[in-house]
Amino acid sequence: MTVLKGLDIALYVNTEIDEFAPEPVWSMVGGQRGASLERETELVSINHKGGDGTTDYFATTSDWSVECDGILFLDDVAYEFLEEAYEAKIKIMVELRRGDKKYEGLALITSLPIEGAYDSEASYTVSLQGCGKLETSNLFVG
Numbered sequence: 001m002t003v004l005k006g007l008d009i010a011l012y013v014n015t016e017i018d019e020f021a022p023e024p025v026w027s028m029v030g031g032q033r034g035a036s037l038e039r040e041t042e043l044v045s046i047n048h049k050g051g052d053g054t055t056d057y058f059a060t061t062s063d064w065s066v067e068c069d070g071i072l073f074l075d076d077v078a079y080e081f082l083e084e085a086y087e088a089k090i091k092i093m094v095e096l097r098r099g100d101k102k103y104e105g106l107a108l109i110t111s112l113p114i115e116g117a118y119d120s121e122a123s124y125t126v127s128l129q130g131c132g133k134l135e136t137s138n139l140f141v142g
Contacts, residue, residue: 112125
């Protein structure tokens with residue numbers, strides 16, 4: 001069994017905004033230190049008086065989100081795209097790559113703070129809320 005390193009998980013955004021472009025232009029958000037994917041499913045309790053006294057559930061809707069943080073670079077095309085998308089309040093295509101697998105979907109930016117401590121490098125955090133289905137596929141096909 002091979003161990004997956006945290007270095008092998010990274011957030012990419014499609015910086016091509018032309019909806020008629022033949023292929024997405026995936027740009028890695030620069031300076032990344034951390035990237036995480038959260039997936040949740042809403043549950044509904046189906047307890048009833050005739051039950052055996054234990055709790056049972058069924059799954060309803062699913063939800064996903066991505067968070068990423070890192071060092072802020074002045075010439076990072078992907079980060080500049082994130083700032084523009086945040087200001088425009090538009091959905092963007094995101095891809096989280098994990099070794100040989102990728103997770104892809106549309107998302108809205110819910111938070112984009114920058115931090116500038118006097119004794120450290122400038123940094124950013126971006127929080128993305130998934131909109132619709134998160135597609136999972138192999139990164140390398142062949």
